[in-house]
Amino acid sequence: MRSPEALLALETARRRPIALPAGTAVYRQGEPVQDALNLISGWVMLAQTLPDGRRQILRFLLPGALFGLMPTGQATHSHSAEALTPALVCPLPLEALHRLRHAWPGFDDRILWTIERDAALIAERLTTVGQRDALARVAHLLLELVARAQRRFPPEPGRAVPVPLTNRLIGDATGLTPEHVSRMLRTLREQGIVTLLHRRVVVQDAARLVALADPPKGLLGLWSDPAP
């Protein structure tokens, strides 16, 4: 937990929050790294784009996420960040971040925790995309996002959880085409497992969804737990 003094120092160092309409870029791949960013509200996605236009969504960010950091010495962003909903983002100059890290150990620990957690989330997506079939990939993504959005695992059945997903976004995150995503969503719907309609996910059968997505035991905490 950060001390009141640390929080005050953070308040002093950060810039004014920026309101971003849905669909706007926070930063683009190849742009110079400027500030670290704190997501206050809304959803943001991080994606890597190939020269031919295909893109891989690396992560979906929920409020509270810290992003925009690159390894020291890395001058440009390796990926782009784009708001999926209207979003509020608060920049923090890298130099101030560095100062805060060294001044407040609790703050430093939290940064490290965040980066490690993000790496673990990407690793799990890699495993899913590399090894699982289309149905499991879609199921896994829906389960992850519902669990993270609700901060709860397993997800509560019947509740409509707002998620700003389109079939194209699901495809870009899972390595599938939007058409095939549509077919997989139909299967999940017809089997009474989970439904995605009008940007809302309803989990009908949490047990079967978990069985399909089959998230590795022991990592579930990363979806639902806050920072220590």
Place this chain on the structure above:
Amino acid sequence: MRSPEALLALETARRRPIALPAGTAVYRQGEPVQDALNLISGWVMLAQTLPDGRRQILRFLLPGALFGLMPTGQATHSHSAEALTPALVCPLPLEALHRLRHAWPGFDDRILWTIERDAALIAERLTTVGQRDALARVAHLLLELVARAQRRFPPEPGRAVPVPLTNRLIGDATGLTPEHVSRMLRTLREQGIVTLLHRRVVVQDAARLVALADPPKGLLGLWSDPAP
């Protein structure tokens, strides 16, 4: 750069190095997190295994790598680590790591740099596996490993670079079957681009290999540059 005092403190805190024969596990998925580990010599792979036996190789580690860290509060390993060659590994108790981080800012910065770099490498693999075809995936992996092993980009043509890869390992890293990896390697060989024979890679046509793998500009430093 870390100060002499910091290096001394590190020397004092670490345990005695452990020699691992090729094929042995450093730790297994699901085991409790114990020490952080420093790879002194040899190659190690990090992999996530699914219940049905399929596995995704997340990263290949080269000497100097720091691994075995998990987000604070995460009790068990989300992946396994296995030596691909005879390897020398030096454990560092987590508690000592924590102390060193807070006592020596340069040390702390280097840890953060390492984790961020590792996350960037995994993200790039995710993009490759999710979006590129089989030939490009294999080309990308060979290029990455040759560049990292030689600390040099683009790779020097004609030089035989030792890599402990089997077709199965390439398949597990790229999401392909060993049979299809064999077909892709044949294509790369027949086209005079790159050859893998007897655990040695020879890059024949660096320009075409780079064009095929098409690594995002600006990330190349992560393959060939040392820590700042």
Place this chain on the structure above:
DNA sequence: CGATTCTTTGAGTTAGGTCAACGGGGGTGG
């Protein structure tokens, strides 16, 4: 209310997987 983007579905195609068989290399134990 028009335009645009998103979703859905169908039909045909293909990249990569599966299965099977064989050959080679390297390590091990006699």
Place this chain on the structure above:
DNA sequence: CCACCCCCGTTGACCTAACTCAAAGAATCG
């Protein structure tokens, strides 16, 4: 030093999951 064995690599034939292309309907947003 040799023989065996096991794993690895290679190739071919066939199969199927996912892609492509096309077209029509449904949401969403000025």
